[in-house]
Amino acid sequence: MPDYLVPVEDLQAVLFDVLHAPAQLAELPAHADTDEALMRQMLDEMGKFVSGQIAPLNRIGDEVGAQWKDGAVTMAPGFRDAYQAFWQGGWAAVSAAPEDGGQGLPAVLDAALYESLSAANHGWTMAPGLLHGAYECLKHHGSDALKAEYLEKIATGEWLATMCLTEPHAGSDLGLASTKAVPQADGSYLISGTKIFISGGEHDLTDNIVHLVLAREPGAPAGPKGLSLFLVPKFYADGSRSAVACERIEEKMGLHGSPTCVMRFDEARGWIVGAPGKGLNAMFVMMNAARLHVALQGVGLLSAAWQKADAYAHERKQMRAPGAKDTSLLIDHPAMQRTLATQRAWLDAGRVLAYQTAIELDVAKHHPDAERRAQAERWCALTTPVLKSACTHQAFHGGSDCLQVFGGHGYVSEWGIEQHVRDARVAMIYEGTNEIQAIDLLVRKVLADGGTGLAALLDRVRAEAGEGPLGREAVRCADALQALTAQIVQASQGDATLPYWVADDYLRAAAIALMAWAGARIEASPAAARPGARAALDALAHWVLPEFDMRQTIIQRRLTPAQAA
Template identity: 50%
Template sequence: MSLFSYAAPLDEMRFVIERVLKAPAQWAAIPAFTDLDADTAAEVLAQAARFTSEVLQPLNGPGDRQGCRIVDGRVKTPDGFPGAWQQFVEGGWPALACDPDWGGQGLPQLLNAALFEMLVAANHGWTMYPGLLHGAYETIKAHGSDALKQRYLPKLVSGEWLAAMGLTEPQAGSDLGLVRTKAEPRGDGSVAVTGGKIFISGGDHDLTDNIVHLVLCRLQDPSNPAPPGTKGLSLALVPTVLPDGTRNTMAADGLEHKMGIHGSATCVMRYEGATGWLVGEPHRGLPAMFLMMNAARLHVALQGLGHLDMATQNAERYAAERVQFKGPIARQPAMQRTLGRLRAVSDGLRVVMYRAAMRLDEAEHHPDAAVREAAAAEASILTPVLKAFGTQQGFQGASDALQVWGGYGYVAEYGIEQTVRDARIAMIYEGTNEIQAIDLVQRKLLGGAAPAFERLLDGLLAGADDGEAGRALRAQATMARETLAAVRSAAGGDAEAPLRAADDVLAGVGHLLLAWAWTAILQAAPDDAARHLVVHAGLLHSAPEAEMHWRRAQRALAQAPATA
């Protein structure tokens, strides 16, 4: 009986890209992608699949067992990790979706999303190292000085250097207004950064010679005092190796011993007057950092999908091979129920997440300004939903899949227990799922993005037919509109009312997106009986769950405000 392994679902990926979302038609309308066709994209995905299955996945279990360690003051990653990174760089993968002006390949974010789904499924711990690379590239490209762009972008795009994001401090987790790390101006235009950060993924490692840290800090400039809270935060680029080749005055003081992703170096960082340069304007660091955080959040959403698909395909294989009661357990109704839901949610999430990546491509590259604006607005709504809902489904799905193995699922050599452990972190970092729900409801649905959400709903319903999935979609859209009207009404008299309902509103929107995805899948393959069975299995669970979340949100809105 085979143990844990990974084969990228290339047929399903191509089905979603080519038939469900019709991405090649989008590429033809965007000048930056006119040279890209379906066959070329398929070859890119095939090459990525070889790398993930042949190079990364075999390192997953051993890397988890070995973990990272500090040797002579520097972090060493598990055996094989640096070599895998060199192969990744030689394949040109870091540059996939970057601007050709900086050495990138200029391919769509959609293909980059598919790549990261594969990377995480095969080896989440290793994938943490390139996970922040594109966000750092986007932040420096948008806000860095010309000198910083020239010095750092080509090295980041090529993968010769990697990046880290320095936000969290012991007293400043979700509340970044409590950040204390300071930056003191120097006469040469640089700043001296002093302070400590925790939970810094890839803060130090041996994959690259230089690591570019983007650090939130408070500028100590008497002529331009920093306001309190988040409005007083600046962003500094602090490399581990300075332009003259000397090592900067920064170090990893320790490594966190974690529940999962043991192959990822999660560092406690110390900056002792480390040399850096401001990225963007003084006291405008958080808006600049949001570029990096938003890019990271889509990648975290894809972590949920990657874990879910990894768990699903291995559970399906194990259930087909494991014989009990004179036949494979895949024939048992309990297993059919579990496996059907796992497959349905995995297939549905892929459609929605790839759609979000397509919107990012339109927002950046479409020649029509109105299309760019509408795409950016939709992406801003989808990002918190997919980060929170996708990672919750990834963890819950991995846990449900473990049940297929029974007692063997609790044993390390069968692999699924690592997936469960690794998947759990995605619900916490890059903004906890609760923070994502607050962002969705307060900043988006009650803020400037409210019209964009109505346009999104109209667009989702435009494809609804009279089938089972279409009926579920229309019913959920009705509940969504009723609930959001109640949220807006309650917010006028009780500022906390939207917060009480936020988690359920986000989950409701997540199920609504799944219903749309399943409708789109059936429309793309109307005669595919197997897909009809998968969609039915998903709706069997999703429709009542969706109604539960919308009704619970409405009950939460009716609660009396908390008193001090």
Template identity: 55%
Template sequence: MNYVPPLRDFAFVLDEVLQAPQALRALPAHAGFDGELMMQILEEAGRFAANVVAPLNASGDREGCRFEQGAVTTPSGFAGAYARFCEGGWPALACAPEHGGQGLPQVLDCALYEMLSAANHGWTMYPGLLHGAYACLAAHGSPALREAYLDKIASGEWLATMCLTEAHAGSDLGLLRTRAAPGDDGGYRLSGDKIFISGGEHDLTGNIVHLVLARLPDAAPGSKGLSLFLAPKLLPDGSRNGIQCTGIEHKMGIRGSATCSLRFEQAQAWLVGEAGRGLAAMFVMMNAARLHVGVQGLGLAEAAWQRSLAYAHERRQSRAPVRPAGAQAADPIALHPAVHKLLMEQRCRIEGGRMLACWTGLLLDLAEHDTDADARRRHRDRLEFITPVVKAFLTEQGFQCASRALQVFGGHGYIVESGIEQYLRDARITMIYEGSNEIQGIDFLLRKVLADDGRRPEDFVALVQADARRADGGAFEQQASLLLQAAQKLRQAAADIAVGMASNPSLPYFLADEMLRLTGHLALGWMWLRAALRALAALDCNPAYYNGKRDAACYYFAFVFPEVLQLFDVVDGCLSTGVPAILSDRHHHAAQEAG
């Protein structure tokens, strides 16, 4: 049961649903791009993921990383696979040509990392932050830093980390204590300890570029006083910097990835961006990482689904209610409705998630290269709006799909030898790191929905409504009507929360998760409607394939999309009964009594 890259589905999503080649050709930076080139790149990426990275997945999980005297050894084969990754030019895929990159669309980078994550999540953690670090330095690094580091990062010769978390400061970055003292040479000296640093030490590259949040001596308290610094493992003269790995974590999943504790002892560093504006610079990297994590959830779900689908067709148990002619005494469990539903739900969530992730990747290209300034701003707004949804919703869906894939295996899925349980373990971290899903919900509702008088959600709802109205009088008119109703209710719920929070400030915090999930379902419903309309139009070309797409869309609207009804009930109930206020008051009184 090997990983098979979903190339046909990528072609359907990018070429037929999103019409990405046409959209990209309209951008001067990608004027020569076409569907043939797109598929050539995806085929090569899929081949690398399936043939080079995937075979190391189970063995890397069993072996894990080794730590000895400050050095980390990655699982057998990881370093060789990474060398081939760099030889193939994959780190530089979407980097600018002036930095040695290939200058290809970022939507292809999104597809590449879905396949890599599906093939081997632990291995993919090492190059996973490369493009975010590249984008951060390109936007905020000084000319000297860009000249010294961008080419090395773009090529993958040097890997990068994001050093935020400290033992006492997880989500609240304002509590960070790592200090930066100005040096006589125009640089800085960092002192402090960081934890949970993915790839903080390893044997894949000679140098590692650490991007570190720290506080200058005269910095304001809280997150506004943070600055961003670049501190390499090896200094320009080749000597070792004052950065020591003090240990690695023993984890539930992604065991092939070295999650390190780092100590900075007067480490030489250089300021990135402006002093006191470190979070603004770091958010370039963090937003890229959040999109990447959403794609991780999608990739893991795809890999787990492939395994459960294969198993369901091999495993024979009992007689199915509807049996094919000439069936044996026992049927494949795939024919039993209970298992068939498990498989279809996975498919709907995965293929819908792929459409949403690729649309987001396309927004990255449009926001960067559209020749119209107003259009670039509109694409950026859409990107900011959908990023927390992609991160939180797709990772939650990924974990659910991995769980359902294990369920298909029954008791055999709970056994390590089946291999399916690794996907469940690996997927769980995606809901936690790069800003937990709860934080994504709060960021989404407070900053992306309620801010700016709801301008960004209005724009998103308008996109959904435009495609839903295309279905009037057609085979998917009923599903389009459901979308229109949900879009209107989402708009009204946001308006009601905005009013309610004036008297109950805790209201949006209680409803943030529900509002993000509602938007996620609306986004997937939107994508499935677009897919269904395209499938109907192309039905005669390949009836078997496009009928499958049409049936998957029908299944999504019949069995998955109705989850919005329960979510709306929660939102409406809280708005009408004042439950968050009651709970907050009781919690306040309980805290006073405990004090």
């Protein structure tokens, strides 16, 4: 089937018709000059670049993949040339500050770019996917010397970066990390240890790779409080190579175009980033940025799967649809209409929620009013785990539903839909598994303040829901979620394990409530008149939102014995 085409008009409809992004950004001094004309021009050029240069490499990235030999990794044919065009064209630096070599554009344009890149070629996009997080981490926590040498190279994408957290014996529990960092007289450190699951740990896309590594100094306390963050480059300023080696790359279910590396540090010289023992504080700047990008991967991968399935359903003849006299197209069958409209509903609403969250990131940084900045920070804190979990879940499960549209043809590689399903699966795991996202939301974000922050967010949901059918449903879900939260707060006082039992269902309920809000925003906008939008809104009401009541029932059944006790 044809390569992915970026749906530029759909992205513009969300930004301009639904979210009125230029008006929101006009309140921010840093982005007051980013008007609709500039945003449209950027999206048009982005669509041409991604559709023309990145999407055609998707299949070869899957079939040839990254190749390891004697410690060196060669990327799939065409990947290096595409990456060089990417960073030299300024695409890696969309939202980085101008003083660091960036374009200084809003984060929401960067969000649109990475959604489109992930849809077009997830394997290739893994390479620049960590640049934004590495840039923010170094900008906020790096020393002046490190920033002088590395910040602009990372901001522009001339050099790529990695995030070296996981070790063979320590998966999500970073406190078990044992990589050592021995201080030297000149202020540097010698880093020794093995890190696994390192995306882009070795490749030939750029002339240098900057590794950000969690390690522990001698005598540091056990657990996460003893971890510090260090910068170790592949090559030093004098051209010598560091003692960092790629021992192998993993054979994976998907993402063959991206090398997932086992990296060995043999007394590799590096420098601390941030304060000793505060490595996780610095790293979480990178991880939080990465989590929104992973949510955007979910939106993009679902978009790619839906685009293929929708095109196939409009050209494939198969049996008679109910009420038809002759052989019909697949799209004429109610089962196919339901499948495609439901995935379109998740896609449209998920995009609205993700793009608004990207806008809130800039509001939190740049709005002149402190109260509005605090509101934006709360929005991002609560919606980021929801987005990461819900969007990646739907990319895989919804992508599988899109594969079903093809029947047996979907299971063979010729049509390309099975690659999207394979590639999507890992997004539910990395950057904090979806189960961890649920615990983060309920235990660390909602219960930590007794539900006060969530209540404020739900007040906004009610205020912006509008008067349409989906708006009323959004208000209903918001009211029910707030009442449910109060029940969990009370019941948790007598059963400390309760939140962990219901966290997954709670996150799903929160996701559905936010999807209702997003659907209501679409419903009240000119975007509701776009082709397929009305069917998607109906599907949201009929096939998506009823999940809220199911999740509420599951939680309440768990609450009953806790409250009785």
